[in-house]
Amino acid sequence: MNNLVKFILEKKKKKKGVPFCAYIYDLKALRNHVVKVVKHLPDNCFMYYAVKANAHPNIISALAPIVHGFEVASGGEIRKVRAVCPEAELIFGGPGKVDDELHEAITKKVKYIHVESLQELNRLKEIVHHRRDKVSILLRVNLRDALPVGRLQMAGTATQFGIDELEVETVLAEALEDRYIQVAGFHFHALSNNLDKEEHLRFISHCYEKSEMWAERFGIPISVVNVGGGIGINYDDVEKQFSWSSFTEKLSEYLPKKENFPALYFECGRYLTAFSGYYIAEVLDIKQNHGKWFVILRGGSHHFRLPAAWKHNHPFEVIEVDDWPYSFSRPELCRERITVAGELCTPNDILARDVFIERLQIGDLLLFQMAGAYGWDISHRDFLSHSYPQQLFME
């Protein structure tokens, strides 16, 4: 029995018959993974953690000594990181920043603010003039040219994100006129869950070409090209993951061939934290309806919204549990296809559909892998007012 299963069964025993439901984060595995990710980066490339993927303080503090800093997307995220590591480097993005958040970012010494529109730039200008504070910014660009295709597309198409590539020069000219604003570079986060490393390399090279073109045209030095996150997780085939080592081996070939090129910033979320998180939920019921087998969990999409949001079958395994407290015989399924549903009163509360299992009994546990990113943090946890899953950490 591996350590994770042992840990889960011990925790379940402590619940004394109350159906088990928890997130478990393996902090040691998290650290080992992210240390490797950072170690493989070529010179002048930096990894920031996008806090939105998982903002738990234990995750932030585990990553703080490893990553170069944190990407935050709200005043709340600034506070969450500052509460755990007051000195960490922060970069601040998001399409709808309010004035208070811009003030807070400046007061709390955010390194770069990613400006997403001309209006936001104008508000920031007023703020810095009023405060007489200098601020460094990156302009977030929504590129026009063909970009890699991901699970969600933030750029390369009509979205609310960034400045349309065709408007960048207008906004840049406005920014450069202001003595309190320093344009340090450009920001290009464009997509989620890209599994194609060649496409990602070409995307990075394209970001450099565009940045250097604007820098030359305006005669400005730039120090940063931020390519965002978007490195994917393969939820359909657990064995076939994005190979970070072969991606980073080739990365230098796609970077400018000169000394002192602008630093490459990544701000990854999913790829850093997904692997080391698990969502575990106990099987409460098994039933057949209209010819299909349904397994109902103590838990569901209000704890773990990702599979319902992305309409994918989330990979899971069955952990057999020996205890059976009731006097009637224990229902089980053998070699059947099941649909895994949660405890909510909506047919959308599905975590996996038509998945083959060897054997499953009521009272067993389903262990959903790769649940450490966009799991608990994106879930509608108060819908139906069920109790929350435990948040457990393995060292």
Ligand SMILES: Cc1ncc(COP(=O)(O)O)c(C=O)c1O
């Ligand atoms: C601006 C920005 N940066 C970084 C990320 C992290 O992306 P990912 O978790 O796909 O690496 C996101 C996620 O949506 C984002 O919006």
